[in-house]
């Protein structure tokens with residue numbers, strides 16, 4: 582039987598990615614959607630041929646469904662996740678889980694107590710090249726990891742009414758929106774936790790309340806060092822996402838793999854070295870190249886969610902990671918004197 586979904590917040594990512602992913606799959610069925618803007622609710626209700634609402638509680642009361650997808654601005658995640666739980670539904674919530682670690686922990690605790698599934702939309706780990714990178718790191722294909730770097734950016738100028746540009750609505754700026762993906766992905770591909778972090782945030786280019794750029798330096802439990810750059814102030818054409826992992830026997834470099842599509846490529850070089858070469862005149866080996874599968878990352882995360890809810894027992898590992906990510910973000914804001 583197909584999993585029946587209600588959607589809360591039917592704008593941006595829900596309309597562009599999540600609802601089409603659910604609609605494309607026979608194992609899933611969107612039965613109703615809700616948006617606080619009546620024109621959005623009506624337009625998308627018609628577009629997807631489902632009942633639409635402007636009040637989430639009315640939708641949940643009137644609609645039989647197994648799961649709720651929450652794609653609203655971050656400041657609404659807490660109350661809407663708790664409401665869906667009150668009505669006994671499993672929840673798939675967009676990243677970041679809550680406005681801060683406290684909210685996120687409370688959401689997770691409530692779902693654990695109720696035994697309902699909670700998953701957070703960090704879809705980039707499902708990219709075939711990131712899964713491959715994780716497996717290669719685990720197998721020791723680049724030896725022991727020495728360092729990791731991630732870069733993720735876009736152009737996001739001041740827009741009147743944009744919730745991401747207001748601290749109380751989005752929780753923060755580039756760090757909260759883009760940095761969270763990088764932190765989650767770094768821990769995922771390395772298969773280990775970040776144990777220490779230092780970060781700087783800046784309002785360099787745009788005149789909005791939150792940071793338009795952030796840089797993080799971190800150390801993992803095994804002692805590998807990491808670096809993350811996230812920017813709202815680099816033109817889209819100049820933004821090439823990168824994930825680079827260097828080990829004591831080679832590298833894995835992913836280019837253009839961070840984002841909403843399963844695209845880009847990975848370069849893999851295995852080149853163990855014995856002696857120090859003072860002349861620095863070696864000829865570098867040729868990396869192997871792998872490509873993104875062009876699959877649907879959003880459908881992949883839904884399939885994973887479905888396998889958990891159909892399996893009988895919740896799996897909170899991804900949601901726990903999402904809470905850990907928020908703790909790191911909170912720490913960086915605290916280091917920068919931002920409440």
Ligand SMILES: NC(=O)c1ccc[n+]([C@@H]2O[C@H](COP(=O)([O-])OP(=O)(O)OC[C@H]3O[C@@H](n4cnc5c(N)ncnc54)[C@H](O)[C@@H]3O)[C@@H](O)[C@H]2O)c1
Pocket residue numbers: 589590591592593594595615616617618621652653654655657675676677702703704758841
């Ligand atoms: N995983 C990803 O690829 C990805 C990409 C973009 C955004 N996101 C996340 O998705 C969430 C939404 O981001 P977006 O870019 O789609 O935002 P958006 O502003 O484009 O869309 C949000 C929608 O929610 C509606 N809305 C606002 N308040 C509401 C409320 N109280 N109840 C119901 N609907 C309400 C708005 O009318 C709008 O239609 C955020 O958490 C964001 O971080 C995830």
